[in-house]
Every structure is written in structure tokens, then in C-alpha cells.
Amino acid sequence: MAHRVPRRAQIGAAAVFVVALSAAITPAGHAAATPPRYRPPVDAPVADPFRPPATRFGPGNRGIDYATEPGTPVRAIGDGEVIFAGPVAGTLHVTVRHPDGLRSSYSFLEAVGVRVGARVRQGEVVGTAGPMLHLGIRDRDGTYLDPAVLFAGDLPARVRLVPGLEEGEGPLRERRALLTVILDHLDSPYRLAGMVVDASGQRARLLLHYAVELRVETRLARIAMGMERWRRSRGDCTPPTAPPPRPAGRRIAILVAGFGSTSEGSGIDRTDTAALGYAPGDVVRFSYRGGRIPAEGLTDSLAALPARPYDELDSQGELREAASRLEALIAAVSRAEPGVPIDLIAHSQGGVVTRLAIGEAFSRGRLPAEVRTFVTLGTPHGGADLATALGALDELGGFDAQLAALAAVVPGGHDPASPAARQLSEVSDLTRQVAATPVPDHLRMVSIAASGDWVVPGPRTLVDGERHVTVDLHGLSAHDELPGSPAATREIALAVAGLPPTCVGAGQAASALVEGETISFAIDAAGAAGALAGMSWPGP
Secondary structure, eight states: OOOOOOHHHHHHHHHHHHHHHHHHHSOSSSOOOOOOOOOOSSSSOEEEOOBOOSSTTSSOBSEEEEEOOTTOEEEOSSSEEEEEEEEETTEEEEEEEOTTSOEEEEEEEEEEOOOTTOEEOTTOEEEEEEEEEEEEEEOTTOOEEOHHHHHTTOOOTTSOOSOOOOTTOSHHHHHHHHHHHHHHHHTSTHHHHTTTHHHHHHHHHHHHHHHHHTOHHHHHHHHHHHHHHHHHHTTSSBOTTSOOOOOSSOOEEEEEOOTTOBTTBOGGGGOOTTTTTOOGGGEEEBOTTSSBOOOSSOOHHHHTSOBOOOOTTGGGSOHHHHHHHHHHHHHHHHHHSTTOOEEEEEETHHHHHHHHHHHHHHHTTOOOTTEEEEEEESOOTTOOHHHHHHHHHHHHOSOHHHHHHHHHHSTTOOOTTSHHHHHTSTTSHHHHHHHTOOOOTTSEEEEEEETTOSSSOGGGGOOTTSEEEEEOOOSTTHHHHGGGSHHHHHHHHHHHTTOOOBOOOHHHHHHHHHHHHHHHHHHHHHHHHHHHHHHHSOOO
């Protein structure tokens, strides 16, 4: 007859075993287990290293991007079990869970070579790469880790070495994590296109851009992420019934107009500066030739600043040069009125120019402390769909007559092939620079969009990590009317007062997201059609 061990003795023995096991794998001041060594998944150049975002939706890279040749075998960085293998938002991914609880994800694959549940050994092929491979590594809490640190053998202390239950783990959890990575890249499509630009030039960026943007999954993913941003902002918004307070004390407003504007007139002139609390003598508008535009009634100190008129061609020139001139004006205003707060209010292209000016001044330690608030209205921070479409015709060639005709009929003498129009394309080098230029933390910024804007659709006005609001404004003139609309005036006032944007309901948020993505998709479809026509039937 077998001897039965008392239950208390069983529990005691189990406890001793657990303590002994913990001592064997957890350092107690003397010995520690050697963490498993990981190896890179491919032998390819690093195109973009790990750059952890400061906020959940902030700019950054949650892993490492490798510039790979299409068809390159992608190998598991360590032993583990495949817990996800398949498509997310039209792109292919594999996720492997390792014995220490880490999860490695291999994203933007050309083909998947494993199935869920398969056991893989280090170095075993899990798929093949396209022109780019993204490797992400997360701990059990979902925190992204720097793969380069793991490859060096430095396992972070926060990682638990004892395997345990994966509460809540499953396909849905993996899809949500991978969606975050996908959106990092979809919001900046030039990062994908940049991997092949050396071989095929601007045309490759353009075609790859449209290959991404014309996916329905891309639009649905952005809408889903937009609703997640809305959900998280519900506790950080101003009730619509709360009136914005008028600013206390004197403030100076510097207005920056957009593409095709002149010193004689622009959409930014619609801004209701009086309702915002600015004295008429404290409102200065930037001149694209440098200094301010000529204006009557300015205070003596601001009236002494150089005044230069400008025309349509000036506002369609090189945007970096315009940013340098604006930086000089901001510095001159701060010297003329030291200690007086300065608010920068920019429309359309003017927001891009202002962002470049701020970034350059801040990087050199020259951004005046007086600059407090930065508001953009209908600004294509992510590039303009329309500029990309026009750029497609110009880049592919054979459309000179069409572009000339378009330039002749577009009001205001706008040139769709001007330097500024080229730079506002979503795949331009300048758009890449803007995306890599963070807004200084001490500035209050808000990006305001019009829900029915056909010139700059709402999705293109987003700035990573900064506040954003879409106001209900429709029609072909919505872009020009935005600065003077009562809804935009309210949002500017809230920003100047240091308050968050107005709260909106779920229905209004969803409607604005769907409308913006629909408009953007329609423009992209037209641009892609032109690109394909240019490839198939090149002109003379």
C-alpha cells in the first residue's frame, strides 16, 4: 500500500522547491542565470533604429527597421513558439513568444513561412522580407524594448525570466499591438518608400505611396486609431458650453498665410483677431519676402520692423527659405517687444513654414521665450494629397500641357509645379523633414482641420503627440473659410488660454474621420490613375 504524504507536507515541499527554483534563476547578490542571447533576424543595414515615442501616439520607432532585399530570409532571433502569423491591415507579420516571456514581431513580410503553434529554433526561417523589415520586441507588459540592447546581451531588469500565464494573450492582442506598428509607418509612408528610393528614385516613392494609401485596410486602420485617440482625449477636452476666457494682458499675434497668398489678401486674414483679444496694433502678418507685410495702425515698435509686399510667386517658392525669413521675423518681434507673449497662427502651407522655423530656431537655442502658442489651420503636416497627385503628373512626364492648363484655370495664379507644391507632396524630402521636426515641449500647439476640406483633408493635418481638433465645415471653400469660422475662432481662443480643444461626441468624431479619409482616398485615387496613365501612355 502506497504511503500518503500529508497535504501540509506536500505544500511545504512545494514551497521549498519554488524557493529553490527562484534562487536558481533570480540573482540574490551572488549568482544569476545567463539570459538567452538573441541574434538579428537578417544581415542587412539598419534603416531606422529604435526611437521610443515620448507618448503613446508620439513620433518614434518601436523597433528596428532593416533595409532588406525582397525575398531575404527572415530568421527567428531566438527559440520560441509562433503565436501569430498572418495579415494585419493588408500587411504580413509573424510573432514569436520566447521562453523568457519576450515576444518578437517580424513585420511587413513578403511571405509568411510558419504557422501559429509551431516551435521554432533560433535562426529558423519564419518568412521572407520585402524592401523593409521591421523587428519589434515587447515584454509581457507590452512595453517595447530596444532590440539592439538584447543583441548585445543586456537583458533589461524589468523582463521576468520565469515563464507564467499570459493573461489576455491571443490574436486580438497581437493584432492591436501590430496595428500600432503599422500606423507608425502608414502615418509616414515615406519611411516605407525610402527603402527603395536609391534604386528607383522619386517614382518609386510615389508608386509605393499609392500602393499603401489605396488599401481600404489603411483607411480603416486610421479610422480605428482616430477613434482610439478620441477615446483617450475625452478626459482632456473643454465642454462645448464653456466659453473660452479672454487672454489676460497684452499678446502679439504673428499670422502666416499659405500657398498662393499675397500681401494683399489671404485666408489667414479672415482670422477674427479682435474676438481673440488682440489689439489691432499687435497683429503682424509675415511676408514671404521677409519681414512683415505693409500695414497701418501697428504699435510703434512693430511698425519699425521691415515691411515688404509679396505676390503669388513669392508664396510658392522654396519653403525652407521662407522658414528662415519667418524665424528672423519672430526674433525681431521678440526684440521689439521683450516679455510680451507671442502667438503663432498659421494657415495651410503657413503651418509647415512655421513648424520649420520653430524647429530650426529651437535646435539652435534661438527660439524666443516669448513664443507661447502655435496654432495651425488646415495645415498639411503630413503632406497634401493634392500636391502629391499633381506631383505625380509632373514627375512621370508627358503632362506639361495639362499642368499648364491647370495653372491657368486655378484662381490666384497657383502653379502646381512650383517649388512649394513639390515640397508639399506627401513623398517629398521636406515632408520627411517636417515629420522628423518635433514641436518643442513648452509650446502649446493645436492643429485645427475642417471636416470637409478638399484642399487639405483632415488626416493630413495630424501632428504626432500634439492636440488636434476637427471642426464641422464643408464645401469647396471650407479650406479658405476655416481661419474665420466661429468654430475655429473658439479653438484658437482655447489654445491661447492654455485649454484643451472642445469635447466632441463619438458620432461627430467618427463622421469627421470617415469624411476626411474618404476625401483623401478620392484624391489619391485620381493621383494614382494619373500615375498609371503616365506609365502606360507617356506623352511626347
